[in-house]
Amino acid sequence: MDTLGHLAHGFAxxxxxxxxxxxxxxxxxxxxxxxxxxxxxxLTIALLLxxxxxxxxxxxxxxxxxxxxxxxxxxxxTSILLNTPGESATIVTALEGNKMARSGxxxxxxxxxxxxxxxxxxxxxxGVAFLAPVVVKFALAFGPAEYFSLMVLAFITVSAxxxxxxxxxxxxxxxxxxxxxxxxxxxxxxxxxxxxxTELLDGVDVIIAAVGLFAVGETLYMAxxxxxxxxxxxxxxxxxxxxxxxxxxxxxxxLRGAAIGFPIGAMPAGGAEIxxxxxxxxxxKLSKHKHEFGxxxxxxxxxxxxxANNASAAGVLVPMLTLGLPTSATAAIMxxxxxxxxxxxxxxLLTTQGDLVWGLIASLFIANIILVVLNLPLIGxxxxxxxxxxxxxxxxxxxxxxxxxxxxxQSPIDLVILYLLGAAGFLMRRFDFPTAPVIIGMILGPLAExxxxxxxxxxxxxxxxxxxxxxxxxxxxxxFIGLVGPHIxxxxxxxxxxxxxxxxxxx
Amino acid sequence: xxxxxxxxxxxxxxxxxxxxxxxxxxxxxxxAPQLQIFVPAAPGGGWDQTGRTMDQVMHxxxxxxxxQITNVGGAGGTVGLPQFISQWxxxxxxxxxAGMVMVGAIIANKAANNLTQVTPIARLxxxxxxxxxxxxxxxxxxxDFVAAxxxxxxxxPVAGGSAGGSDxxxxxxxxxxxxxxxxxxxxxxxxxxxxxxxxxxxxxxAAGISGYGExxxxxxxxxxRLLAISADKRQDGIDAPTLKEAGIDVELFNWRGVxxxxxxxxxxxxxMIALVETMAKxxxxxxxxxxxxxxxxxxxxxxxxxxxxxxxxxxxxxLKDLGLA
Numbered sequence: 026m027d028t029l030g031h032l033a034h035g036f037a038x039x040x041x042x043x044x045x046x047x048x049x050x051x052x053x054x055x056x057x058x059x060x061x062x063x064x065x066x067x068l069t070i071a072l073l074l075x076x077x078x079x080x081x082x083x084x085x086x087x088x089x090x091x092x093x094x095x096x097x098x099x100x101x102x103t104s105i106l107l108n109t110p111g112e113s114a115t116i117v118t119a120l121e122g123n124k125m126a127r128s129g130x131x132x133x134x135x136x137x138x139x140x141x142x143x144x145x146x147x148x149x150x151x152g153v154a155f156l157a158p159v160v161v162k163f164a165l166a167f168g169p170a171e172y173f174s175l176m177v178l179a180f181i182t183v184s185a186x187x188x189x190x191x192x193x194x195x196x197x198x199x200x201x202x203x204x205x206x207x208x209x210x211x212x213x214x215x216x217x218x219x220x221x222x223t224e225l226l227d228g229v230d231v232i233i234a235a236v237g238l239f240a241v242g243e244t245l246y247m248a249x250x251x252x253x254x255x256x257x258x259x260x261x262x263x264x265x266x267x268x269x270x271x272x273x274x275x276x277x278x279x280l281r282g283a284a285i286g287f288p289i290g291a292m293p294a295g296g297a298e299i300x301x302x303x304x305x306x307x308x309x310k311l312s313k314h315k316h317e318f319g320x321x322x323x324x325x326x327x328x329x330x331x332x333a334n335n336a337s338a339a340g341v342l343v344p345m346l347t348l349g350l351p352t353s354a355t356a357a358i359m360x361x362x363x364x365x366x367x368x369x370x371x372x373x374l375l376t377t378q379g380d381l382v383w384g385l386i387a388s389l390f391i392a393n394i395i396l397v398v399l400n401l402p403l404i405g406x407x408x409x410x411x412x413x414x415x416x417x418x419x420x421x422x423x424x425x426x427x428x429x430x431x432x433x434x435q436s437p438i439d440l441v442i443l444y445l446l447g448a449a450g451f452l453m454r455r456f457d458f459p460t461a462p463v464i465i466g467m468i469l470g471p472l473a474e475x476x477x478x479x480x481x482x483x484x485x486x487x488x489x490x491x492x493x494x495x496x497x498x499x500x501x502x503x504x505f506i507g508l509v510g511p512h513i514x515x516x517x518x519x520x521x522x523x524x525x526x527x528x529x530x531x532x
Numbered sequence: 533x534x535x536x537x538x539x540x541x542x543x544x545x546x547x548x549x550x551x552x553x554x555x556x557x558x559x560x561x562x563x564a565p566q567l568q569i570f571v572p573a574a575p576g577g578g579w580d581q582t583g584r585t586m587d588q589v590m591h592x593x594x595x596x597x598x599x600q601i602t603n604v605g606g607a608g609g610t611v612g613l614p615q616f617i618s619q620w621x622x623x624x625x626x627x628x629x630a631g632m633v634m635v636g637a638i639i640a641n642k643a644a645n646n647l648t649q650v651t652p653i654a655r656l657x658x659x660x661x662x663x664x665x666x667x668x669x670x671x672x673x674x675x676d677f678v679a680a681x682x683x684x685x686x687x688x689p690v691a692g693g694s695a696g697g698s699d700x701x702x703x704x705x706x707x708x709x710x711x712x713x714x715x716x717x718x719x720x721x722x723x724x725x726x727x728x729x730x731x732x733x734x735x736x737x738a739a740g741i742s743g744y745g746e747x748x749x750x751x752x753x754x755x756x757r758l759l760a761i762s763a764d765k766r767q768d769g770i771d772a773p774t775l776k777e778a779g780i781d782v783e784l785f786n787w788r789g790v791x792x793x794x795x796x797x798x799x800x801x802x803x804m805i806a807l808v809e810t811m812a813k814x815x816x817x818x819x820x821x822x823x824x825x826x827x828x829x830x831x832x833x834x835x836x837x838x839x840x841x842x843x844x845x846x847x848x849x850x851l852k853d854l855g856l857a
Binding site (some may be wrong): 134165166167208209214227245260293294344348349350351352354357361364367369370371372373408436479482483484485 | 543580581584585598601603605610611615619686687689695718719720721724727729730731733734735737748749750751754755785823824
């Protein structure tokens with residue numbers, strides 16, 4: 026009841042015309058920067074920090090929150106239409122989303138991602154409002170051992186994207202590990218696989234790898250197959266928005282995605298990528314349309330991960346608002362804005378700055394509504410992009426990928442890496458190696474390594490931490506079930522169906 | 533060079549300002565320089581706060597017309613430093629935030645680049661370190677902590693910043709002073725301030741060492757217990773003894789300052805020193821420092837260069853003693 030009262034008060038703050046205007050500006054700006062690869066919400070908010078000296082705290086936080094949520098909405102658009110992920114949280118969206126766009130269901134993919142983002146964003150925001158103190162306790166219980174076990178669980182998801190041959194899939198995955206190892210080792214400061222190059226000390230940006238392998242690789246492949254007459258893009262087939270069947274296939278993935286994304290987002294080292302991997306793997310396992318995954322594009326594979334990344338965006342706000350802990354670049358910059366108002370973000374924030382925090386939470390609800398209203402009509406416009414003839418469309422993708430990559434750190438070396446990986450992506454497609462495991466290996470490999478080494482340092486080399494911590498044991502058990510369960514299930518099914526016919530002969 | 537990102541965001545900022553009916557005075561928009569701040573650490577930590585606070589104060593004081601902050605985190609700044617040296621070479625409008633942590637990391641990591649390759653501008657602040665434990669910890673005083681270290685240091689994991697940084701150095705100094713072998717210490721490095729803090733709040737580690745400012749709010753809220761600080765004397769408003777008072781003869785200030793890239797002109801260097809000096813003497817900077825528990829220890833130009841050289845020698849000696857270099 027107390028929470029509802031606070032929230033009502035928050036809405037009173039957020040619904041003033043001037044604050045509504047800031048919310049509209051923020052969401053519009055956020056959607057725009059989300060569409061552009063290389064320009065993220067953290068950077069935009071950092072650049073807008075000076076306005077904290079001009080406007081009231083409520084107004085600037087409402088603006089920042091709008092940008093933050095808006096970028097999450099916008100990020101999926103280019104993933105789906107152009108196979109060019111704007112940020113790491115939307116890499117998984119490209120897997121099925123782009124396949125759908127090519128087979129004429131781009132409008133539905135964009136719609137399920139926008140509506141799913143709305144649903145998950147709203148659930149996540151409700152989580153921030155009502156569950157924050159509980160969730161943050163759970164999130165802090167995650168130590169290095171638990172994170173490592175979570176990574177092990179996430180590795181199981183790789184099986185969902187391995188493709189037809191596990192040998193080829195695992196080869197791709199290990200290629201990703203190697204790319205992920207490049208750079209300075211965070212635990213000891215030693216360079217690995219940098220070959221004396223200063224530029225490589227920083228490692229390879231995962232966005233560059235995704236854009237190179239997906240967008241550039243695809244473009245080269247298309248160019249080489251231009252006259253083979255295959256892989257035609259169908260701009261639109263059937264209804265522009267989602268059909269009844271697509272609604273029925275989307276709502277469960279939205280809810281599951283939100284349930285996965287919010288708690289992992291709230292963890293200090295959880296991030297937005299892992300929930301999208303987990304959601305994708307679960308949707309693929311549960312889907313009744315498995316044949317659509319990786320072929321014409323399955324809507325579940327867009328709905329789940331998109332909901333997961335938006336819910337995790339809300340989750341990130343939990344440690345920030347309850348403890349003053351910045352767990353992402355965007356949260357850190359928002360905290361720095363608090364300090365410029367003389368507000369010290371810490372565990373007492375909620376009590377000392379109730380107006381501000383509740384106004385911010387209320388504006389997140391409003392931002393979600395504005396975003397879905399803003400994004401749905403745009404779908405008709407976006408889908409028209411696909412009507413551009415293939416040569417021009419692919420040339421455009423190449424330009425977009427190149428400019429976006431250069432925008433990340435203005436480094437020409439990044440462009441060299443982009444095109445090297447593009448060539449690798451082309452060869453992988455040509456010889457039927459899946460590219461998605463490379464990206465998963467790049468993201469999960471280094472994370473798992475860091476957490477593993479931290480856990481072993483803390484336990485002084487004692488392996489039992491991984492199974493003595495209940496949370497860690499639970500995660501490892503889930504991972505084991507995920508790995509072995511499907512085989513046992515398949516065996517049982519096989520016995521049940523095929524059994525009676527063979528039994529007489531065998532016996 | 534007008535890069536695309538700055539152009540786009542500049543347009544966005546102008547758009548937002550226009551809609552809000554804000555007026556930026558033409559003089560402010562044209563005469564003051566653009567500033568690029570390079571922070572060789574992840575957002576949220578001490579250098580990042582230094583960079584962002586400088587940025588804000590310079591904006592309030594109208595010393596700069598625009599700015600961009602770049603974060604390149606990891607390994608105590610030795611990931612960012614080579615990039616600053618190579619890619620930012622000759623950019624007269626840029627500053628890198630650095631400090632004692634980087635000096636230590638360069639030595640411990642045997643990095644190829646060091647601070648003699650950049651242009652010293654000014655030392656700005658110093659921050660004493662704090663030794664904290666989670667509220668539930670059995671350690672009530674620094675003496676309890678030391679007793680546990682002496683009993684079995686391998687069972688006392690301590691969280692802090694990157695390997696070889698000021699937190700690690702202080703931990704080593706404490707161990708050395710109380711007679712515990714440095715090789716037995718269990719030190720868990722984290723890349724950013726937020727991550728180490730959450731490991732403490734989640735009871736993942738036995739204790740934490742970091743700048744007092746990074747723990748102060750959690751200490752005030754009772755989530756962490758402050759055992760001791762590394763300052764030279766007791767501080768107003770902080771209810772904890774210094775390490776010396778607690779019987780550990782160690783004193784440490786983690787200094788932070790700014791450097792320009794190599795290859796800049798003397799005029800650019802002089803202008804940068806003047807800009808930072810004006811900022812450091814402003815009211816706004818003084819009040820920000822007070823808010824964040826930073827002690828002002830301004831030192832500029834050649835004096836600063838001399839100080840950096842001396843401090844590097846001192847830290848190298850300490851790290852060698854501790855077996856970290």
